[in-house]
Amino acid sequence: MSKRTLDAFFSTASKRTKPASSQNDPPTAPSKHETYPFPIASLPANLQLALNETPAGKARVMNDRPDLDCLYFQPYIPRGTANELFRFLRAEIPFYRVVYFAKRGGVDVQINTPRYTTVFGVDESAFFAEAPSVDSENGEGYAAATPTAKTAKPGEEKSTNSQPKHSEKTSYKSQNTHDSEKEYKTNNLRLYNKKDNTPIQPGKYGHSPRPIPACLHTLKKSIEIATKTTYNFVLVNYYTNGNDSIAFHSDDERFLGHEPSIASLSLGAEREFLLKHKPQPAPWNPATVEKTKQSPTDMIKLLLGSGDMILMRGSTQSNWLHSIPKRKGKVPVGGRINITFRRAVVPAGTDNYYHYNVGSGGVWRWDAVKGEMVEIASRKDEDKGKG
Numbered sequence: 001m002s003k004r005t006l007d008a009f010f011s012t013a014s015k016r017t018k019p020a021s022s023q024n025d026p027p028t029a030p031s032k033h034e035t036y037p038f039p040i041a042s043l044p045a046n047l048q049l050a051l052n053e054t055p056a057g058k059a060r061v062m063n064d065r066p067d068l069d070c071l072y073f074q075p076y077i078p079r080g081t082a083n084e085l086f087r088f089l090r091a092e093i094p095f096y097r098v099v100y101f102a103k104r105g106g107v108d109v110q111i112n113t114p115r116y117t118t119v120f121g122v123d124e125s126a127f128f129a130e131a132p133s134v135d136s137e138n139g140e141g142y143a144a145a146t147p148t149a150k151t152a153k154p155g156e157e158k159s160t161n162s163q164p165k166h167s168e169k170t171s172y173k174s175q176n177t178h179d180s181e182k183e184y185k186t187n188n189l190r191l192y193n194k195k196d197n198t199p200i201q202p203g204k205y206g207h208s209p210r211p212i213p214a215c216l217h218t219l220k221k222s223i224e225i226a227t228k229t230t231y232n233f234v235l236v237n238y239y240t241n242g243n244d245s246i247a248f249h250s251d252d253e254r255f256l257g258h259e260p261s262i263a264s265l266s267l268g269a270e271r272e273f274l275l276k277h278k279p280q281p282a283p284w285n286p287a288t289v290e291k292t293k294q295s296p297t298d299m300i301k302l303l304l305g306s307g308d309m310i311l312m313r314g315s316t317q318s319n320w321l322h323s324i325p326k327r328k329g330k331v332p333v334g335g336r337i338n339i340t341f342r343r344a345v346v347p348a349g350t351d352n353y354y355h356y357n358v359g360s361g362g363v364w365r366w367d368a369v370k371g372e373m374v375e376i377a378s379r380k381d382e383d384k385g386k387g
């Protein structure tokens with residue numbers, strides 16, 4: 001990448017005005033939910049506090065190549081904090097090694113995803129809210145679910161009246177309306193249709209959507225402020241070593257809507273991130289080539305270190321491909337986590353993300369003693385057509 005590109009533009013991403021947590025907040029409880037294979041710890045107080053210092057550096061605008069529009073935070077999270085966050089998330093989050101079949105030249109081919117993945121969230125057509133509970137005084141209407149209120153048990157069949165209603169007695173909090181981390185709890189969250197607030201029916205989704213656990217929710221909030229964008233999906237990749245990778249692709253599916261903004265955070269080992277323009281017929285616009293002294297086919301190579309973040313936005317996804325290539329060499333490459341924050345607008349997005357990032361195989365978890373991922377359980381039969 002040229003010096004000109006590197007120095008081209010700077011934007012002053014302002015630091016947050018409202019802290020994500022204060023020093024006096026008690027450590028929050030682990031996030032639990034019927035769709036999680038195990039409770040997921042919340043961020044330790046020191047990491048929550050450190051997130052108040054984000055973004056750690058100014059974002060650089062990368063838009064001097066045709067159709068490219070990215071913000072590059074180098075870093076978004078200070079390196080030391082980012083490494084601690086890497087170790088925390090690797091230890092606390094359930095991962096999957098997804099195998100799926102795809103047509104290649106008309107033939108079904110088995111694809112082994114070359115990295116661990118996991119995903120949380122639901123598309124815009126639905127939302128998570130605390131399960132409503134029956135008002136004990138008159139037996140009708142619904143009260144806001146609180147930790148002490150009587151709430152429907154997870155998985156309990158809905159009664160005839162179990163829809164949240166728009167009345168004074170009805171109050172339920174959408175996952176996105178919590179304004180303090182202390183209030184953010186996944187335990188009693190259930191899924192509703194945005195259109196009419198009715199509970200999601202079994203079969204709407206091929207795989208039960210999972211609420212974003214508190215630790216990733218905190219991170220999401222921080223990144224939403226910095227990027228002035230809201231997200232409803234958090235996808236996590238874990239690259240064990242230089243052998244794990246992601247092939248050239250673009251995140252331009254229709255379920256993300258027009259010109260999606262995707263924030264991509266790197267934690268742990270440094271890896272190369274390659275960007276190349278989608279194939280386009282020559283001759284290229286001579287004016288553009290003259291301006292940039294680069295042909296649109298020239299590759300951009302960024303070294304993403306721990307804490308760095310790229311926001312890909314505007315026309316980027318529809319025109320550029322990106323990848324993390326395998327890294328060979330004598331020096332072993334350590335583990336790396338990548339977290340992307342996205343916004344899916346229709347159920348097809350939810351189905352796609354759970355299919356390719358959770359799938360149906362076993363659950364993997366980091367084993368600190370062995371220093372490797374271990375398969376902790378073949379999946380409990382949690383997902384056959386449940387909402």
Ligand SMILES: O=C(O)CCC(=O)C(=O)O
Pocket residue numbers: 235237246251264266273322323324338340
């Ligand atoms: O690991 C990365 O930096 C990129 C991940 C990515 O492109 C994706 O998950 O779509």
Ligand SMILES: [Fe+2]
Pocket residue numbers: 249250251322
């Ligand atoms: Fe991607």
